[in-house]
Amino acid sequence: MHVLSRLADLGGSARFSELGAQRSQLARLEREGRLNREGTGLYSLPGAPRDLLAAARLAGVVSCVSALRADGVDVPGDASIIHCSVPRHRGTARIPGAGLVRHHEDVGLADRPRTAASRWAAARAVQCLPLEPAVAALDAVAGRFDKADVDDVLGIVSARSPRRAALLLDLVDPACRSWIETSVRLALRRHGLRVRAGLTIAGVGEVDLLVEGVLIMEIDGFAYHSGRGEYRRDRRRDVAGLARGFPTVRLAYEDATQPALVVASALGALDAVGWKPLATARSVPSSEATAAARVRRRALIAWQDDPRGIGRAVGGDSLTAVSGW
Numbered sequence: 001m002h003v004l005s006r007l008a009d010l011g012g013s014a015r016f017s018e019l020g021a022q023r024s025q026l027a028r029l030e031r032e033g034r035l036n037r038e039g040t041g042l043y044s045l046p047g048a049p050r051d052l053l054a055a056a057r058l059a060g061v062v063s064c065v066s067a068l069r070a071d072g073v074d075v076p077g078d079a080s081i082i083h084c085s086v087p088r089h090r091g092t093a094r095i096p097g098a099g100l101v102r103h104h105e106d107v108g109l110a111d112r113p114r115t116a117a118s119r120w121a122a123a124r125a126v127q128c129l130p131l132e133p134a135v136a137a138l139d140a141v142a143g144r145f146d147k148a149d150v151d152d153v154l155g156i157v158s159a160r161s162p163r164r165a166a167l168l169l170d171l172v173d174p175a176c177r178s179w180i181e182t183s184v185r186l187a188l189r190r191h192g193l194r195v196r197a198g199l200t201i202a203g204v205g206e207v208d209l210l211v212e213g214v215l216i217m218e219i220d221g222f223a224y225h226s227g228r229g230e231y232r233r234d235r236r237r238d239v240a241g242l243a244r245g246f247p248t249v250r251l252a253y254e255d256a257t258q259p260a261l262v263v264a265s266a267l268g269a270l271d272a273v274g275w276k277p278l279a280t281a282r283s284v285p286s287s288e289a290t291a292a293a294r295v296r297r298r299a300l301i302a303w304q305d306d307p308r309g310i311g312r313a314v315g316g317d318s319l320t321a322v323s324g325w
Contacts, residue, residue: 003029004045011113012048013056016041051082054100055114060086062114063107064128065137067121070112073140075125076133076179085116085124103128119149123156126168135171136182142174150174173197173303180219180256181208187259188217188266196299202291203284204240213296214277215269216241216248219256243281244292247273 003021007014019026026043029035036044044053051062051070061067064083065075085103107120116124122141126134142150150172158165171189175198176182188195193211200206201216209217220234238248249269255261277296280289 004034007035007043007045009113010056011052011115013038013042013044013053013114015056015059016043019043051084052114054082055084058084058086058100058102060084060090060102060114061107061109061116062112063103063105063116063121064101064124065121067110067116068118068125068137068141070115071110071118071121073137073144074179075129075137075140077129083124083128085120101128118145119152120156122153123160126153126157127161127164131167131171132183132186133179135168135186136176136179138168138172139174139176139182140179142172143177145174175199175303177208178219180253183259184217184219184251184256184262185209187262190259191263191267193263193266194300194302196301196303199295199299201241201244201246201295202288203244204237204246207241207246210246210295210299211266212270212275213299214246214273214275215266216246217266218248218250220250220252242278243284244288245278245280246292247278 003019003025006019010018030037036046038044042057051066055062061084062070063085065077066083068075069079081099081101083101085105085107088104088106090104103124108117110117125137129137154165154169173185176185181197185195185197188211195209195211197209198206199210207216208219211217241248247269249265
């Protein structure tokens, strides 16, 4: 049926003016339980997504953190709160209810109905969130985007808030694979430690974080590290890292959420080795020892300045990193 197909094409929710149907036809479908009347002039299919229903109610689009989550990005915060964007010229007579945030802005659209495109959603999210979750969100989307997309996001932010864009540029690292890795990385950086995410050490593999080019830090969530095979693999990686001069500190997920404990763990391990790399075992091939030395040097270079990264965004050096965060 045309009406139901039209509703499905619009994401499961629509206003009367979008459907091109007679009210009598809609009333009959409602009586048959094939659609719901959600309020004056608003209709939905049974089971329609909450975020798209909220966007239709506002005659806007799902945006900000809600659009990122719909795209599969792991964003910290309360996922039950829906963020929508409406055009700048739209008035404020209709105030959103509890659990709904409205942004006044013009955005590009995604392929998903009533949803802001990822770069626009990311730009709004990193302004809407507190700084640390904002960095975590940008880390997550930067890891999925190419350089041009990251440039676009920071360019949009810079036009609205140059200081915010400069902070984000200084703090982002797309090699972080989860918001908890970002949280640990930022805790270490606040203490003045140099830390890189996602570097690969020959003979060991990719590590969560490398601190001061000396210390491997791994964050072990129970879901991915509780099996016998994972337990054995992790210990073998620790032994391989130590043979190449890299001691390892493993943090349980719960401990990784405590910044003071994170910093104390890193400082204790660094103090124990004198803040210097350990000697490489004689059994390690010379090619791997040489590769390990290169990784140490990369670990001491900020991601933004690493020629092997995706580079600085927002016009190269036009933004200066802002301290004091």
